[in-house]
């Protein structure tokens with residue numbers, strides 16, 4: 001209930017009409033989904049937005065209006081995250097990844113989408129590519145925003161950078177729990193702590209919120225019982241990189257599927273992986289886009305620039 005209320009607060013300034021629903025997939029699981037589909041754009045290929053580790057649909061608050069003016073937009077909470085069902089994932093990295101990918105395909109079929117421009121941030125980027133390898137006919141363009149899990153060695157100087165600083169600070173206090181478990185323990189103090197330890201989250205959405213809306217949403221996203229976060233942990237090797245790195249599999253992606261990779265120029269994630277992808281696919285379209293001044297959450301740091309560059313990419317699709 002609290003997660004739902006805090007998500008509604010995140011989305012309060014979205015002015016385009018949209019529907020919210022739990023999309024049913026197998027095993028009785030439900031994926032929480034926002035759908036934007038105005039009449040004047042309904043014949044275009046939709047953009048599907050997949051958040052990163054510990055994220056949810058509300059994080060796209062500053063992108064939904066602008067993107068949905070140009071084409072249909074769908075945003076989902078990944079299986080095991082946000083308001084979606086939180087199943088027990090297999091402990092094996094390949095099997096956990098397979099379950100995520102299966103859930104995305106069943107979600108697509110359930111909504112009846114023929115094909116998509118599939119965009120994923122962080123863990124969502126890893127899954128977007130894994131999905132595209134398995135279901136090439138459903139993907140017209142794959143957009144990776146600061147993707148996780150590409151190289152087989154640490155991508156940043158700080159190897160577990162992907163676990164946000166504020167979670168690390170808390171988990172240091174509560175070892176040996178799951179990184180996010182500490183949030184569960186701090187209880188009602190949580191949102192305040194998130195804000196104290198992670199003031200940049202507030203800044204990212206400063207054009208929309210000057211209060212605690214964002215911190216509360218992040219808190220409620222991550223205080224739920226762990227599921228996707230456990231799967232992510234099991235998919236991660238000791239160096240903080242993926243156990244099954246994407247760069248070792250990129251050659252399995254159909255050569256006709258174009259890739260755009262978006263980085264924030266100030267992110268600690270190295271764009272080297274993006275350039276490696278480009279080198280590995282000399283005869284395929286790979287475009288690298290830098291959002292100047294943006295960090296890891298490029299779409300929230302500089303939403304106008306991000307939306308504009310993304311819509312340019314989409315214009316090449318149809």
Ligand SMILES: *[C@@H]1O[C@H](CO)[C@@H](O)[C@H](O)[C@H]1NC(C)=O
Nearest residue numbers: 025026027029099102103106
């Ligand atoms: C459904 O459950 C089975 C068995 O646990 C699992 O292999 C499969 O991946 C699950 N499918 C989805 C979409 O969660």
Ligand SMILES: *[C@@H]1O[C@H](CO)[C@@H](O)[C@H](O)[C@H]1NC(C)=O
Nearest residue numbers: 090091092093230233234235
């Ligand atoms: C996966 O996670 C479970 C639950 O946290 C843990 O017990 C198990 O040892 C992990 N397995 C691997 C291979 O990391």
